[in-house]
Amino acid sequence: MKKHKVLALMSGTSLDGLDMAYCHFAKSDSRWTFEIKKTRQVAYERERREVLKLAITLPALEHTCLHNEYGTWLGQQVRSFIAEEGLDVDFVSSHGHTSHHQPHKGVSWQLGSGQHLANACGLQTVCDFRSNDVALGGQGAPLVxxxxxxxxxxxxxxxxxxxxxxxxxxxxxxxxxxxxxxxxxxxxxxxxxxxxxxxxxxxxxxxxxxxxxxxxxxxxxxxxxxxxxxxxxxxxxxxxxxxxxxxxxxxxxxxxxxxxxxxxxxxxxxxxxxxxxxxxxxxxxxxxxxxxxxxxxxxxxxxxxxxxxxxxxxLVDYKEALVFGLMGVMRMENEINILSSVTGAERDSTGGVIYYPA
Structure with missing residues (x-):
């Protein structure tokens, strides 16, 4: 039975902080099983919380700079967590932090550049789970x-x-x-x-x-x-x-x-x-x-x-991160991980973009 060892990241609209869940996934008789092995929440400092909260108001260039900087910060948190806990991680699966969600305009944007994240932590990274579904006419949400x-x-x-x-x-x-x-x-x-x-x-x-x-x-x-x-x-x-x-x-x-x-x-x-x-x-x-x-x-x-x-x-605190870990695994396995019955898209799809560290 193949075991996937994933570090999953989630930042929700409550702006409490970054949730990190180190999870193991395996599939037996067409059913996925999981273990949440280690968790950590990095509370946002007031300045970062305010910047993320107001990201929707930023001009395009400043928003892009924040996207890249936040991706690097995410990668640094990943690197610290892995080093301090001695984790054996196959890849990172990151939801990012939603700054814009207007699917009626074909837009759902999650801050946290996958390339910057991958480069900062040195690990293959899956992120940007919503854009393909939105391109297929879906809401891009909910994904859980x-x-x-x-x-x-x-x-x-x-x-x-x-x-x-x-x-x-x-x-x-x-x-x-x-x-x-x-x-x-x-x-x-x-x-x-x-x-x-x-x-x-x-x-x-x-x-x-x-x-x-x-x-x-x-x-x-x-x-x-x-x-x-x-x-x-x-x-x-x-x-x-x-x-x-x-x-x-x-x-x-x-x-x-x-x-x-x-x-x-x-x-x-x-x-x-x-x-x-x-x-x-x-x-x-x-x-x-x-x-x-x-x-x-x-x-x-x-x-x-x-x-x-x-x-x-x-499970209360890390279920969303856990699920984005599973979504990352399903992306790696090229399995359907977004349901059109949920999002309203024209068809089921496999969401997530894979980034490789430079």
Whole structure:
């Protein structure tokens, strides 16, 4: 049985930091198995976090320079991790950090130049997973559902609560998935206006009360009425949701409480549209799975409809990186790793560009 030893990199829209997961993958009887051997998160310093957050506003030349510099930085983090942990790595698989996501214009850009990354760490690197799907008319997102299908198919639903919430499931003989809407991006934005990085465990939100006018305005945003497949990103949050938070000012606790109610209501609504069957399971990962208040509210809304399952902390924090590791392996093996049933592209495809160190 061939074993693939991959160092996978992921930077999400929550801007917490760089997630690195050293994983082993093997295939037996047409089924992929995995082990997460070592993990590391490199928290972003304030300056880098702000630069990545505002990358969408940069002129083309400055954006390209950031793309190259960030790729070199990623490679340096890889090199340090490998040296300090004594890792035996076949190749690197990097998602990068999304600065632009406008698939309706044929654009989805992930910062972190693959060539600069490969040169800095001295290893073959797979990245740029989205562009081929977008070129085929797809959303280029979500991509994690291939991992949900191959690694976590025993769960009825897989829910990721990162900056954006997205859901994945097997429906009518095929895998479907889409971005539900906002998640930690809104919670962190509210916190950061008051000098907090995030609401640990949802403790602040739990002290608040719901601002009904704000909740109604959030729930009536047009994106939630669009059919899937669909995906969204920071641009949508900035243009459609931030103005509503400013239009209905309230205390930190009340805005957070309202945001949690909005997030969990939208997720629960999407679970319910696929029926009311008992015995279903919803695997929840991503930073939002650590928000005890949010998970409690979601569990309450789905009581009798689906069991909310939060796995161990390693899988919660590194599932996305893990899946991009698998996607890199599938690219190396020339297997389909992007599903048109998820993205809306004209056909399934193999995404990812391979870079060789100079």
């Amino acid at each position: 559902p291939i991992g949900d299908q191959e690694l976590f198919g025993d769960y009825t639903f897989c829910l990721n609560l990162g900056g954006i919430s997205n859901i994945s499931l097997h429906h009518k003989g095929k895998r479907i998935a889409y971005d539900i809407g906002v998640a930690n991006m809104m919670l962190n934005h509210i916190c950061q206006k008051s000098g907090f990085l995030f609401d640990e465990g949802g403790a602040l939100a739990a002290k608040g009360t719901i601002n009904e006018p704000l909740l109604d305005a959030l729930n009536n945003v047009e994106y939630y009425r669009l059919p899937f497949p669909k995906s969204t990103g920071y641009e949508w949050f900035l243009n459609d949701l931030v103005p509503l938070l400013e239009q209905y000012p309230d205390s930190l606790e009340n805005q957070l409480c309202t945001a949690v109610e909005h997030i969990t209501s939208q997720v629960a609504d999407q679970v319910r549209i696929f029926g009311q069957n008992k015995g279903r399971t919803l695997l929840v990962t991503g930073g939002g799975a650590h928000n005890k208040f949010l998970i409690g509210q979601l569990s309450e809304k789905l009581s009798g409809n689906a069991e909310v399952v939060v796995p161990d902390a390693t």
